[in-house]
Amino acid sequence: MRILVTGGAGYIGSHVVKALGEQGHDLLIYDNLSTGHDWAVLYGRLEVGELADTRRLDEVLQAFRPEAVLHFAASIQVEESVREPLRYYRNNVANSLNLLDAMERHDVRNLIYSSTAAVYGIPERMPVDESLPLNPINPYGASKVMMETVLRDIADARENFRYIALRYFNVAGADAGNRIGQAYADATHLITRALKTANGQYPKLSVFGTDYPTPDGTCIRDYIHVDDLADAHIRALNYLVETGKTEIMNCGYGHGFSVREVVDVAKKVTRIDFPVEETERRAGDPPELIADSSKLRRLTGWLPRHDDLEFIIRTAWDWELKYRSLLKGKV
Numbered sequence: 535m536r537i538l539v540t541g542g543a544g545y546i547g548s549h550v551v552k553a554l555g556e557q558g559h560d561l562l563i564y565d566n567l568s569t570g571h572d573w574a575v576l577y578g579r580l581e582v583g584e585l586a587d588t589r590r591l592d593e594v595l596q597a598f599r600p601e602a603v604l605h606f607a608a609s610i611q612v613e614e615s616v617r618e619p620l621r622y623y624r625n626n627v628a629n630s631l632n633l634l635d636a637m638e639r640h641d642v643r644n645l646i647y648s649s650t651a652a653v654y655g656i657p658e659r660m661p662v663d664e665s666l667p668l669n670p671i672n673p674y675g676a677s678k679v680m681m682e683t684v685l686r687d688i689a690d691a692r693e694n695f696r697y698i699a700l701r702y703f704n705v706a707g708a709d710a711g712n713r714i715g716q717a718y719a720d721a722t723h724l725i726t727r728a729l730k731t732a733n734g735q736y737p738k739l740s741v742f743g744t745d746y747p748t749p750d751g752t753c754i755r756d757y758i759h760v761d762d763l764a765d766a767h768i769r770a771l772n773y774l775v776e777t778g779k780t781e782i783m784n785c786g787y788g789h790g791f792s793v794r795e796v797v798d799v800a801k802k803v804t805r806i807d808f809p810v811e812e813t814e815r816r817a818g819d820p821p822e823l824i825a826d827s828s829k830l831r832r833l834t835g836w837l838p839r840h841d842d843l844e845f846i847i848r849t850a851w852d853w854e855l856k857y858r859s860l861l862k863g864k865v
């Protein structure tokens with residue numbers, strides 16, 4: 535298939551591009567490189583472009599004529615979205631509308647959309663299935679709910695438009711071949727932040743809140759390896775093209791780890807007893823998020839291959855060491 539991948543030079547997009555490329559698809563990656571990297575695009579052609587640039591989008595869709603779009607490009611940090619809501623609504627909503635407009639003009643009918651567990655806010659039961667109400671507690675989650683609403687309405691209005699929204703839980707780990715991984719000079723995600731602390735980039739790791747209603751008082755998350763998530767995209771795309779059915783599916787393993795448990799495994803994998811301090815809660819954090827992904831499994835046959843926190847953190851650590859050398863110009 536000819537597939538346009540927005541945000542394909544970023545962390546998750548680059549792993550999905552790798553998986554699609556291995557299957558021989560014809561790929562065009564559209565990315566402004568604001569947080570992505572040209573070297574992370576292992577397959578296909580990279581077009582450095584901005585979603586706000588509607589003329590450029592038109593030219594690209596006209597020339598490439600994609601049969602499907604995978605839309606990863608977004609701003610992704612929960613805490614930043616609380617401080618800068620307008621920037622989040624502009625990039626995640628207004629710029630996504632530009633893409634959908636262009637897709638309509640060029641009759642592109644299939645879309646895989648990157649949604650998030652943040653749409654659920656503080657869910658009323660665990661694990662979280664797709665039928666639970668959407669009550670985002672930060673602008674990032676709200677921007678994704680808005681886009682899910684827009685997609686639903688377009689699919690209702692246009693008979694030949696269909697999409698799958700994948701709601702990712704906490705994505706972590708890196709390519710087992712150690713070619714790509716999460717590549718930000720600064721880190722906000724727990725696992726990457728812990729590994730950069732082990733590596734000496736930060737003096738200590740903060741544990742945000744120890745008074746949550748969880749067994750050890752710290753937040754619990756469902757960490758999914760990025761290559762398993764990439765496989766979920768391949769399967770979702772096949773399902774979409776074969777059945778023509780619009781769906782929304784959670785992506786996670788169905789069990790979680792507390793912040794303290796993640797820190798313990800990070801220390802074990804790195805063999806470094808890095809300093810940890812317990813601090814106040816971080817704004818916008820729900821106590822627990824665990825996916826019920828039985829729909830994804832049932833409809834697409836997806837099965838996790840890397841459901842092992844130690845493996846996830848080991849691949850992230852191998853990548854972190856390589857990325858540090860890359861930053862220092864040693865690779």
Ligand SMILES: NC(=O)c1ccc[n+]([C@@H]2O[C@H](COP(=O)([O-])OP(=O)(O)OC[C@H]3O[C@@H](n4cnc5c(N)ncnc54)[C@H](O)[C@@H]3O)[C@@H](O)[C@H]2O)c1
Nearest residue numbers: 541543544545546566567568569570585607608648650705
């Ligand atoms: N990382 C997670 O744990 C997680 C969890 C749930 C959902 N998601 C979603 O997955 C998607 C990918 O996230 P990621 O972790 O790979 O983030 P990322 O920042 O690594 O990737 C985003 C990519 O989009 C590009 N981009 C951003 N704005 C753009 C614009 N206006 N025009 C063109 N390109 C633009 C960036 O340069 C980058 O390459 C996002 O939609 C995010 O909301 C991520």
Ligand SMILES: O=c1ccn([C@@H]2O[C@H](COP(=O)(O)OP(=O)(O)O[C@H]3O[C@H](CO)[C@@H](O)[C@H](O)[C@H]3O)[C@@H](O)[C@H]2O)c(=O)[nH]1
Nearest residue numbers: 610650651652703704722723724727740741742753816819
């Ligand atoms: O230095 C740190 C960083 C994080 N945490 C905690 O670790 C947990 C996980 O935090 P983080 O890795 O930042 O991920 P989330 O805030 O859970 O959000 C991620 O996972 C969501 C889906 O669950 C996605 O929507 C978001 O895009 C993605 O950033 C939270 O309880 C944080 O408070 C710390 O204690 N110290």
